[in-house]
Amino acid sequence: MATRSTTPAATYGEGSIRVLKGLEPVKQRPGMYTRTDNPLHIVQEVIDNAADEALAGHGKRIAVTLHADASVSVEDDGRGIPFGLHPEEGVPVLEIVFTRLHAGGKFDKGAGGAYSFSGGLHGVGVSVTNALATRLQVEVWREGKAASLAFSGGDVIEPLALRKAVAAEKKSGTRVRVWPDPKYFESSELPRQELIHLLRSKAVLMPGVSVTLHIEKSGETLEWLYKGGLRDYLQQSLAADPLIPLFEGERYATPAETENFAEGEGAAWCVAFTEEGGTLRESYVNLIPTVAGGTHEAGLKDGLFGAVKGFVDLHGLLPKGVKLMPDDVFSRASFVLSAKVLDPQFQGQTKERLNSRDALRLVSAFVKPALELWLHQHVEHGKKLAELVIKQAQTRQRAAQKVEKKKGSGVAVLPGKLTDCESRDLTLNELFLVEGDSAGGSAKMGRDKETQAILPLRGKVLNAWEVERDLLFKNNEIHDIAVAVGVDPHGPGDEPDLSGLRYGKVCILSDADVDGSHIQVLLLTLFFRHFPKLIEKGHVFVAKPPLFRIDAPARGKKPAAKLYALDEGELEAMLDKLRKEGAREGSWAISRFKGLGEMSAEQLWETTLNPDTRRLLPAALGQLDFAATTQWLTKLMGKGEAAARRELMELHGDAVEVDV
Numbered sequence: 001m002a003t004r005s006t007t008p009a010a011t012y013g014e015g016s017i018r019v020l021k022g023l024e025p026v027k028q029r030p031g032m033y034t035r036t037d038n039p040l041h042i043v044q045e046v047i048d049n050a051a052d053e054a055l056a057g058h059g060k061r062i063a064v065t066l067h068a069d070a071s072v073s074v075e076d077d078g079r080g081i082p083f084g085l086h087p088e089e090g091v092p093v094l095e096i097v098f099t100r101l102h103a104g105g106k107f108d109k110g111a112g113g114a115y116s117f118s119g120g121l122h123g124v125g126v127s128v129t130n131a132l133a134t135r136l137q138v139e140v141w142r143e144g145k146a147a148s149l150a151f152s153g154g155d156v157i158e159p160l161a162l163r164k165a166v167a168a169e170k171k172s173g174t175r176v177r178v179w180p181d182p183k184y185f186e187s188s189e190l191p192r193q194e195l196i197h198l199l200r201s202k203a204v205l206m207p208g209v210s211v212t213l214h215i216e217k218s219g220e221t222l223e224w225l226y227k228g229g230l231r232d233y234l235q236q237s238l239a240a241d242p243l244i245p246l247f248e249g250e251r252y253a254t255p256a257e258t259e260n261f262a263e264g265e266g267a268a269w270c271v272a273f274t275e276e277g278g279t280l281r282e283s284y285v286n287l288i289p290t291v292a293g294g295t296h297e298a299g300l301k302d303g304l305f306g307a308v309k310g311f312v313d314l315h316g317l318l319p320k321g322v323k324l325m326p327d328d329v330f331s332r333a334s335f336v337l338s339a340k341v342l343d344p345q346f347q348g349q350t351k352e353r354l355n356s357r358d359a360l361r362l363v364s365a366f367v368k369p370a371l372e373l374w375l376h377q378h379v380e381h382g383k384k385l386a387e388l389v390i391k392q393a394q395t396r397q398r399a400a401q402k403v404e405k406k407k408g409s410g411v412a413v414l415p416g417k418l419t420d421c422e423s424r425d426l427t428l429n430e431l432f433l434v435e436g437d438s439a440g441g442s443a444k445m446g447r448d449k450e451t452q453a454i455l456p457l458r459g460k461v462l463n464a465w466e467v468e469r470d471l472l473f474k475n476n477e478i479h480d481i482a483v484a485v486g487v488d489p490h491g492p493g494d495e496p497d498l499s500g501l502r503y504g505k506v507c508i509l510s511d512a513d514v515d516g517s518h519i520q521v522l523l524l525t526l527f528f529r530h531f532p533k534l535i536e537k538g539h540v541f542v543a544k545p546p547l548f549r550i551d552a553p554a555r556g557k558k559p560a561a562k563l564y565a566l567d568e569g570e571l572e573a574m575l576d577k578l579r580k581e582g583a584r585e586g587s588w589a590i591s592r593f594k595g596l597g598e599m600s601a602e603q604l605w606e607t608t609l610n611p612d613t614r615r616l617l618p619a620a621l622g623q624l625d626f627a628a629t630t631q632w633l634t635k636l637m638g639k640g641e642a643a644a645r646r647e648l649m650e651l652h653g654d655a656v657e658v659d660v
Contacts, residue, residue, distance in 0.1 A: 023099065023154035026128050026154075027132070027154075030128075033128045034132070036186060037185065037187065038189060039185050039190060040190055040194055040195060043074070043180070043195070046072075046176045047198065047202070048288060049125070049126060050076035052287070053174075054206050055206065055287055058079050059078040060077060061077045061210045063211075064212065065214045065216065066214070066216060068216045068217050069179070070179065070180075072180075073177035074177075075175040075176075076173050076174055077173040079142065079172055080143075080173055081140050081142075083142065083160060092160045094149055097127070098129075098136065098138065098151060099127060099130065099156070100127060101127055130151050133153070133154075133178045133179055133181055135151070135152050136150070136151045136176065137149070137150040137151075137176075137177050138176050138177075139176075141165055145165055146166075146169060147162050149161070195213070198289065199213055199224065201289060202287060204226050204230065204336070205229075205230075205287050208227065209225070210223060210224075211223070211224045229268070230269070230336045231248055234334065234336050235272075237279065238279060238334060239274075240279075242334075243274055243388055244381040245381065247269075247271045247272075247371060248268075249370040249371075250269070251266045251370065252264050252340065260559060261559065262342040262558050262559065264342070264557070265340055265362055266339070266362065266366055267300075267339040267366060269300060269338070269367060272334045273332050273333055273334075273388060274332065274334060278335070280334045281335055282335070282336050282337070283297045283300075284337065284338045284339065285340075285346075286339075286344060290354050292347070294356075294359070295360040296339040296354050296356075296360070297354075298613070299359055299612075300330075301326050302360060302368070302612070303365075303366070303367030303368035304329050305325075305328075307368045307369075308324075308371070309329075311382050312386045312390070315383070315386070317383065317387075322393050322394055322397065323393065323450070324390070327428075328389050328396065332388055337363070339363060341358075341362070342557060343577075400426075413483075415479075418454070419440075419447075419454045419455075420453045421451050421453040422451075423450050425451075426501065426502075426503070427504050429452075429453070429502065430451060430452050430503055430507055431455060431484060431503040431507065432453070432454050433455050433507065434456050434457065434509045435457055435509065435595075435596060436458075436595065436597055438595075438596075439596030439604075440456025442600065442604045447609055453484070455480065460522060461478065461519065461522045462522070465634070485506055485531070487500060487534065489530040489531060490533060491532070492626055494533075496533050503539070507541045508520050508540075508542045511545070511593075511594075511596055512544070512545050512566065512567070516595075520542055521636075527540050528629070532626075535619050538618060541616045541617060542616070542619060543608050543614065543616055545604075546593065546607050547592060548593070549563070549591045550562070550574055550588050550590055551588060551589040551590075552583065553583055553587045555578065556582050566615070
């Protein structure tokens, strides 16, 4: 009898666990650390370091050169990166900066720190640049000496060489030249206009600092040196004359205000209001461009709205039946905002969005009183602005009413436990499906009544994966969800009637624990199986409440603060940061939320409901198509699939990643 040979499956044991060292993680997953469409961001990391020197008051010149061999060099006249041996590591500091993740001079934000305000936060930037370059060479001039060092793929290929600086050389500064490795990028070409915009913005935000770009191939040299700062930049960008004079200001926290903010934190801004709305909307944090906005922009929005609404109310300008919303003011504004934040928290290493919750309060606290004073000093201009904003509110309300009329009559009676919102504007409305009645109570008190609706759910929702569509409504919770959302159950190939949709966002809000995750899965299963078009059209989201609260003490320039962490990993990172900022071990208090019901209405609003400070993940298929996702969910949620689930856990349990 013939025997059939089989190839044994790969074994999974202690030797299967691989520990990535040095810069290996960057090379394995470059997309986690930088943009991979082109090399601009890894070049920007070097430019940002030069700008940080100027921001700290140690440089007046940044020179960028695009070389003919596709390399880029960045030179500054700052202090120069230290090149002596690190006291603990025994390796030249210059080498550590370019070869170690989470190493740098920007962790120490307290008094005497090398950088009080900087875009650098994680100590990751230029080491990523180095890892993704075929060659990177550094030259430093400092304390009468010149140092040089070269790398390839993050490894040292020319060790540190020191010599005495000659008379013709400058006294201090750094020059970094980098050859990006094309294999890590979709295109090896630097987007010229984006680079020019980046460099020009650095000059705008640092009046008196000269920024140049030299292109070797063409011999062209561009130079930017702004003395008028934000005002000049905004005026040059406006397509039409502003309705009222530009509103500009600058304010930073003084030593007397450190109870709420760190000394020196604050913002500079320039705002123009026009009929057609924003033509230029740019924001920066410590000179880093935040193209996706963030909490500092939310602070500007909040401050502008608060001042304008106060003026309108004081002068009795609001017609009956009209309700102003923050976007009625903000949508008419063009602005440039430059915030200084002591310890900025960005979304991702590419720093395109600011997540620091305190930044909203910081910018709003400085912008609102400044605009209030300006409006009361210029009442006629204030009335013109009020007229523009009220007109926008009326247009918005008329559009929402038209949508409401299309829904027709005969709508099912809404669930009694649904606490609805006042607005009927789909672009603003949000429904939160909240785990538990107690959490629902906090959510009802903490929500924005205008745009946020709350539907509390009792217990765990039915696993609807194998439930026939006609039998769905036998379950009260699913019935209430469908009626509240306003869309009937349907399949993937159907074209359901979405005209009855009552909310632009349907958000799953459950506890930050295992049971809460289970409820998330059950609800996502329900939407994928029976309301797939809601996911396809981008209407379903998962809210991420925190699991821990840290009461942090005052340390250095930072005042005492309440911090929130999503999970234990983020908690450890925050505690590590507190230690680096000089907080004494154990001087903080940590409390764990057993559930959403333990949060006060104010805490729930600040961490989970406020659109400007919350973390909300959109539900999407990711890299899988609909059929492949269906196969996976059948294994995960099917009643007769216990063996398949066990196999999945055995094969892929070690590969589970949790997005936060």
